[in-house]
Amino acid sequence: MTESIEKRIDRLESIEEIRQLAGKYSLSLDMRDLDAHVGLFAEDIRVGREKTGRAHLKSWVDSTLRDQFSGTSHHIGQHIIEFIDENHAIGVVYSKNEHETGAEWVLMQMLYWDDYERIEGRWYFRRRLPCYWYASDQNKPAIGDMKMRWPGKTCYSGTFHDLFPSWKQFWSQRPNTNELPNVATPAPIEQFLNMMRKDTPAPKIRVK
Template sequence: MSKSIEERIDRLESLDDIRQLVAKYSLSLDMRDLDAHVNLFAEDIRVSRELSGRSHLKAWVDDTLRHQFSGTSHHIGNHIIEFTDPDNAVGVLYSKNEHECGGEWVIMQMLYWDDYQRIDGRWYFRRRLPCYWYATDLNKPPLGDMKMRWPGREPYYGAFHDLFPSWKEFWANQPADSPEVASPAPLEAFLKTMRRDTPAPKIRVR
């Protein structure tokens, strides 16, 4: 069914609002404006199994930033957004980050799996699931397994590829002489098709 001009304009405006949302996330986090930061999330945002709300999120972010990093810079990149309805969307966002951690300069590559929701005409984060590829000192390439290597902690796996089953399938299968090609994903279901209804991975908090 074709969309009306009003629906198409609303979709374009929503796309831009969501892109602004993720940019505001990076700036407010790096500048330590925690009120601006937590107000990007839905008012009843879930923080843990027991806690929800922006005040609890602010306390958690404050503790994380104050005790782990003396400075950060988040550089956002590839961003795919798909709508489940006019007021709800999902997205994948790449992020390349730098962290000053005492005597080490830790670089990180990760992506976020996001849920966005429009509430009273404004877009918010409903959830952000961080999936990490590596974190390591600038002078120490993260070769090998367990690429999450924070100072003073045992290395661990960051689940960067776990959202999409294609990663394991690629390495488990040998290349075919004449590989079959699946039909293209529907226009609004690229991410859904790539996820193949797999559950979200359990992510270890840094």
């Protein structure tokens, strides 16, 4: 059944509002407007295991920024959005970031796995799951293992690829070059991200 014009317009407006969330997130974070920043999240946002609410989120973001960074710049890349229903959606946002941290200038590549919720007619972040590929001083390329290399901290591996099982499968299975490979059916509408996830559990995130 063809969707009504009202539903199609609502969908387009919702996509644009959700995309604006990602841009507003970066701008408010980089300019240290923490009230504007936490206002992008649902009022009862979960912060850690036991705390909820924007006040706790603001306190956590404030301490993180003051303790680690003199300045930051978050550059948003591609943004994929898929709807669960008219008031819930998921998304993936690429982000390449710069951080002034002490005597080093740290570059980072990452993506966010997002959950969005429309509450009283307005879209908010319900959750942002940051998945890091690398972080390293601009003069020290993050070649090799343990690509998360913050000054003065133990190096560790990020979770950039952990949301999607295809990464490990690609490197563990070498195709037979004498045969054409099997090709899966394209994902249904609104199922591309879930098809790629294949029910992979969300990774545990280490705070930068």
